[in-house]
Amino acid sequence: MIETRPLARKLGAFVALSEEEIFVLERLHKRRRTFVAGRDLVHQGQADQAAYILVSGWACSYKLLHDGQRQVIDFQIPGDFLGLRSVVLHVSDHSIEPVTDIEVTEVHAADLFEVFAETPRLATAVLWTASRAEAMVVEHLVGIGRRDATERLAHFLLELGERLALVGMGSNAGYACPLTQYLIADAVGLSAVHVNRVLRQLREQGMVTFRDGYVTFDDYDRMVEFAGFEVSYLDQVGPLLK
Structure with missing residues (x-):
């Protein structure tokens, strides 16, 4: 069903989509492509690159x-845009690598402009997703600059949980997570050894367990308090995991 696509679910959290808007949004999914894990689909400095909508799998x-x-x-x-800025800037300022095998839909600038012209509310909703992504980058900067390692990693895992809950892939019990400790380390500004140590500390404190590709919240409320996690920067009225 169109309504269950991750992008429609995500945009639907911002604005109640009409059937017409869902139909128009579905037209963006006409060019389906797959990429294997570990092989970049966008390279830093690449010019005139299309954007993508992630349908399944994880990327970084x-x-x-x-x-x-x-x-x-x-x-x-799933539900996130990949390389959306490059459509406007014409040159990609970062690389994108699939963490798992992924399925995407390729979106050209003309596709977006056509959709925006037909349904201005969708343009507003996409602007919301871009603003939300910028707010997350700001929060990550604060985390790296001012939170200690344990708070930083706890905050990171909570944010992932809220994002996954928005597209129906997370709950207050936890979520499937294919990220290695090396990938997490590159995201939170720690070494892989330090990430391993912090995850052990969080587990021993009874807050969260990350094992065999699954994050389990052992005490979600306590972890939120510990990390100082305020969901408002994600523009949500309250934690979706509740």
């Missing part, structure tokens, strides 16, 4: 430094 956006170090900017989950 990252920047490479001159010395080869990598900073993961964010992880993308």
